[in-house]
């Protein structure tokens with residue numbers, strides 16, 4: 001498969017972006033269609049720590065999780081559900097474990113589908129096990145194991161394939177702690193995108209062979225790291241404007257998966273998916289207030305604005321007062337979906353979308369740039385430079401700076417510190433090299449010496 | 462598109478509590494007064510590695526003992542940075558950049574001196590077995606080094622065996638362990654019991670996303686803390702003679 005760059009937006013207007021609707025819905029699993037006029041909960045879980053002892057205990061744990069979710073969904077009358085199994089390391093390292101689990105989960109889902117007709121599908125997110133203790137080896141043995149794992153889960157019952165890929169992380173970790181914009185562009189915009197397009201060509205081939213959906217990636221290791229280090233309003237770790245700029249740039253990286261053939265729904269933790277949907281027209285999964293079990297993100301309502309799947313990120317499986325955690329969170333997510341679906345049926349979808357969006361729009365610069373109108377504007381500058389990964393990442397970053405700056409003339413209040421950092425980030429971006437070749441060449445020099453684990457052969461450079 | 466003025470629905474508390482004073486103004490008040498020393502401290506604050514070395518050179522040329530400058534000038538600059546970070550006037554990258562300049566400065570002073578420089582103490586830092594989340598550990602390590610400690614950084618995903626062997630070999634004043642996952646943090650327990658079995662009573666200071674105070678309090682050697690920036694303070698307290706119980710009294714906040 002080859003890489004086809006986006007040079008225009010699939011949506012003509014940001015007003016058309018809406019939850020539950022995408023230009024290119026995805027049919028998958030047992031009668032499910034994603035982005036075809038309704039939203040569906042995507043429930044995500046982690047096994048209890050001691051459940052991963054051996055293959056049998058782990059399969060058993062996922063069977064219980066799956067049965068608990070399906071049972072609660074029919075008990076409360078929800079029409080559809082997606083389950084996402086994010087591999088614990090053992091499952092990817094031993095591809096047959098992952099396969100066994102996909103198979104066991106799917107069997108239970110089929111039973112419920114047969115009996116009640118509930119529409120459902122299973123996503124497996126293979127662990128990116130390419131970084132071990134000593135080094136990051138993106139194209140070696142661990143990579144073969146990942147592909148083997150994809151192949152096995154795809155042939156054993158998984159309907160959608162995803163990964164949270166690591167490419168660019170070694171340089172990014174170094175750069176983000178030093179407010180180094182150049183390193184951010186290089187790690188996310190160049191290294192990350194190169195890795196994403198490399199692996200997604202292979203994943204798409206595997207998906208095609210097994211007739212399943214190559215769903216998409218996320219810049220979790222980069223943009224979410226920045227978001228986590230930035231933390232809440234009163235944390236003084238990283239400027240939230242800086243985290244916003246990283247987010248905008250990360251869209252250029254995640255987009256590479258779709259350019260290599262992925263068709264959505266992109267992974268829940270990719271908050272950049274708002275931008276991706278505007279560019280590609282593919283459905284997306286998102287998380288927000290339903291993922292407070294996993295983290296706090298300052299845009300819990302807003303991230304529902306254009307979602308097609310609505311997720312909880314991850315919750316450890318255990319008992320809670322209202323059932324097991326997967327039942328409680330699954331029910332919460334599904335009620336949200338029910339509300340969105342009702343709004344769509346009643347013809348007030350866009351009103352609800354706007355209420356959700358405006359309730360967080362000014363909470364933080366990160367929410368501001370991801371509000372659907374602004375997300376669309378970032379998409380426009382990315383697609384304006386289809387043949388240049390460097391320029392499109394840089395322009396995305398500069399657009400975020402511009403949006404935040406102009407937003408601060410309105411209701412987006414910025415602290416003095418945020419104002420200063422956004423100006424600095426903007427100036428840093430403006431003063432970067434003119435062209436990709438010299439940029440890459442300079443970066444190779446700097447980061448080969450500053451970052452021990454950075455190895456150019458990982459990126460074919 | 463709907464839009465509203467969020468004044469009744471949202472409070473940006475960060476803006477309410479933001480200090481009127483710029484960090485640079487505040488720093489000016491905190492630098493040492495001696496002009497040479499002040500120049501070095503200021504270069505550390507600004508995170509300018511070249512300027513740190515130039516200012517050190519200048520001072521050493523005027524006849525000051527290079528090793529004394531580590532404590533008197535470099536540390537003094539880092540002190541200013543830490544104070545402003547605690548006040549919420551600086552952010553983490555500012556601290557990391559200053560720390561890096563500080564570490565360069567320490568190296569330079571060591572090179573310039575004929576005597577051996579004693580670090581404040583040895584500390585082992587690592588991320589637990591099975592866990593590759595290492596940004597927090599990187600932050601902790603830089604901050605400890607910038608505060609004059611020698612850090613043996615074992616890296617990430619470090620087997621219990623290896624941690625215990627390193628403790629036996631290096632005899633550190635404390636361990637700094639990071640764990641981000643509920644599935645990996647139990648490795649602290651094994652380190653704790655293996656050390657106790659060998660009669661080693663070194664504080665195992667634990668932090669990182671998944672770790673909680675309750676969890677760590679169950680282990681005899683465990684000390685919990687949330688903030689990377691507090692780890693050098695814990696080390697300083699150990700040097701001042703605080704034992705594990707007193708460390709818990711001081712640093713356990715919940």
Ligand code: B12
Pocket residue numbers: 046086087088089126127128164166169173220221224225228229294295313314591592593594595596597598600601637638639640641642643644666667668669670671685686687688689690691692
């Ligand atoms: C970024 C990230 C990653 C990056 C890591 C990049 C890196 N170089 O570290 C990548 C993408 C590689 C990654 C991979 C995985 N991740 Co991850 N990741 C995160 C995320 C989003 C943020 C973590 C982070 O960097 N925080 C910022 C840093 C600065 O915080 P910190 O390390 O806690 O450090 C701060 C303090 O704790 C303190 N501190 C740190 N160390 C110490 C030490 C002492 C002594 C003290 C006092 C203080 C202290 O100082 C720091 C600053 O204040 C979290 C989300 C979350 N809610 O935590 C998930 C999360 C930790 N990951 C998770 C998972 C499941 C995984 C994977 C298994 C996913 C997969 N299927 O492959 C793999 C794990 C692989 C492995 N074996 O470790 C789960 C863990 C769930 C659980 N069981 O507990 C989380 C919680 C996400 C979730 N909600 O599900 N991840």
